[in-house]
Amino acid sequence: MATPKYQQIADILRAAILAGTYGPGDRLPGENDLMTQHAVARMTVRQALGVLTAEGLAEPRKGAGVFVRARPKRIRRRAGARLARSVWGGGDSVWSADLDGRPLAVDRIDVGEEFARPDVAGLLGIATGDPVCVRRRRYLVDGSPVMWATSYLSAALVEGSLVTSAGTGPGGVYARLADLGHAPVHARETVQARAAAPDERALLGLSGAAVVVLVRRTVATAEGTVVEVADMVMDADVYLLEYDIPM
Template identity: 30%
Template structure:
């Protein structure tokens, strides 16, 4: 019996509602294979086209995912956690990549003009040439794409070095930049944005039509105010949660830029 969505609700939405309830009530195991289209079409006594429309709704909601050449699976509810304030200290301690739990693939390394929003973050003209390292990150077990991004480094720091080679560095990139520049990362600013992906991002992350992404532009500076690196990362919005812990001012204080929400 499907949920009561009203007499005018299309059949595929009624089916999607029942399958959504099955997922949320644990009738299908998270990470497990989703029933075949033929089996579901028989269960609901509908055409394959109607059933595919219902599945498309669940896929757009992020409840299921299709893996090319493998099948359709119930998406696990656990999201990747980003705890920005603790990332650098951990990497300084273990000398590993900031996201060492994921498989890294460097798809480009070399000099390129800086994009407009990155130029604004670095306070440089939009056509400034920087050393750019573009990366794709994958789940080590499933090989599912989890993140795409890039790091932008001043040529005077990274030009003519191994950072212009399309190879994964042996430790966190910021540790490499500190060695090359002779300066320490001492402050950072993160700018978060929720938006629809570009066509290239949707293809790289294997996203269904209409699925949003989360983007962060991370600006890291030395104690003299020099920008050592600007990085950007993009994730499917339903796969990440941002956790921020911070002290609360005990005394009245007026910030330079007050919060609007």
């Protein structure tokens, strides 16, 4: 089956963007130019430009045309370095290891108690429906949202501690767990890429065809007790996940 004309035009423009012919902030050829160049109707051109917009490669500007979307500066997420006890034990945020001095902000923190879902309960070693402390945060780097993180901890384990407050103090949750006698010593992460859900697109300011990376981390003590389950939804266009694996 022949490739639709609008897709052919989108493929040509995409290749030009990826090759650097059109750089970030450059205006793509206008509708009239593309209609003439490819001998197609205006609707076909608009479909082609719509494909690039949905892919996050281009963005329309009212009255000005369609422009190549500026690619955000990557965040190199160093899984090993960021979780080292020297980081949170020294009073720093684990997120500080990712940013190389770039400004980090948390513009939304929701902390409350909920009933544990089966998947979370199974990992925490508690019963489904038992109370868990849930911490939801939205992280911004350079002023733009890049991650929505949700942490689950047994409510009985952290009752009365700063873990149940918006501000957890120097070193964050892991330092407070250590204060409670449950110092984290081991973490395991699973990584999954998928299309962003509607609520995730809204939270992270993503386009309709955006992809996110979901990292689920379980954190355990020396005794093997899982003390935190964390789900982190990241803008796949921003994050580069780095794993240092001894061999």
